[in-house]
Amino acid sequence: MTVLIEEMSIQDYDEVRALWLAVEGIAVSEVDSKNIIARLLAHNPGLSFVARVDGQLAGAVLCSHDGRRGYIDQLAVGHAYRRQGIGRALVSRCLFNLMRSGIRKWHLFVLEDNQDAIAFWKKLGWTERVELVTMSQHGPNAA
Numbered sequence: 691m692t693v694l695i696e697e698m699s700i701q702d703y704d705e706v707r708a709l710w711l712a713v714e715g716i717a718v719s720e721v722d723s724k725n726i727i728a729r730l731l732a733h734n735p736g737l738s739f740v741a742r743v744d745g746q747l748a749g750a751v752l753c754s755h756d757g758r759r760g761y762i763d764q765l766a767v768g769h770a771y772r773r774q775g776i777g778r779a780l781v782s783r784c785l786f787n788l789m790r791s792g793i794r795k796w797h798l799f800v801l802e803d804n805q806d807a808i809a810f811w812k813k814l815g816w817t818e819r820v821e822l823v824t825m826s827q828h829g830p831n832a833a
């Protein structure tokens with residue numbers, strides 16, 4: 691199996707969205723609309739990737755940074771392509787390019803009941819931050 695990893699472009703959006711909707715553990719919300727993903731890609735060139743096998747979308751990941759820390763989001767690998775290193779390869783490309791941008795630390799959110807993803811991230815050397823609490827607030831026009 692030859693896996694091609696390429697920078698995500700907004701032309702990939704419909705396939706990527708379909709993948710997000712097809713896998714467990716990924717919430718698709720208003721911030722995953724085409725306009726907002728286009729904005730993320732434009733603000734963070736060279737950080738988000740898709741994986742293709744024989745032209746078919748096998749996986750995708752969003753990545754960004756704010757100048758201080760990096761953020762990984764919406765990592766998904768299709769069921770037929772799992773446990774073959776695609777998730778690891780996508781994350782490696784993100785981290786390599788974050789480091790090239792001068793970023794030295796990165797974070798992500800995982801739903802507490804997504805134990806498979808937590809096991810995956812631990813396998814990749816990530817640490818669970820049990821001392822942190824996530825706090826959020828909606829702006830006045832939030833859905």
Ligand SMILES: CC(C)(COP(=O)(O)OP(=O)(O)OC[C@H]1O[C@@H](n2cnc3c(N)ncnc32)[C@H](O)[C@@H]1OP(=O)(O)O)[C@@H](O)C(=O)NCCC(=O)NCCS
Pocket residue numbers: 713714715716764765766767768771772773774775776777778779798799800801804805806807809810813814
């Ligand atoms: C999590 C996910 C991206 C992993 O993708 P993948 O391509 O199968 O992962 P890889 O093959 O690159 O696995 C990398 C390592 O993690 C391990 N791993 C992968 N899934 C695992 C699981 N469910 N439990 C334990 N270990 C796992 C692999 O065995 C591998 O270890 P190794 O290199 O020592 O053999 C994929 O299962 C997925 O899309 N899940 C649904 C969406 C999701 O939950 N995304 C994460 C949101 S935070």
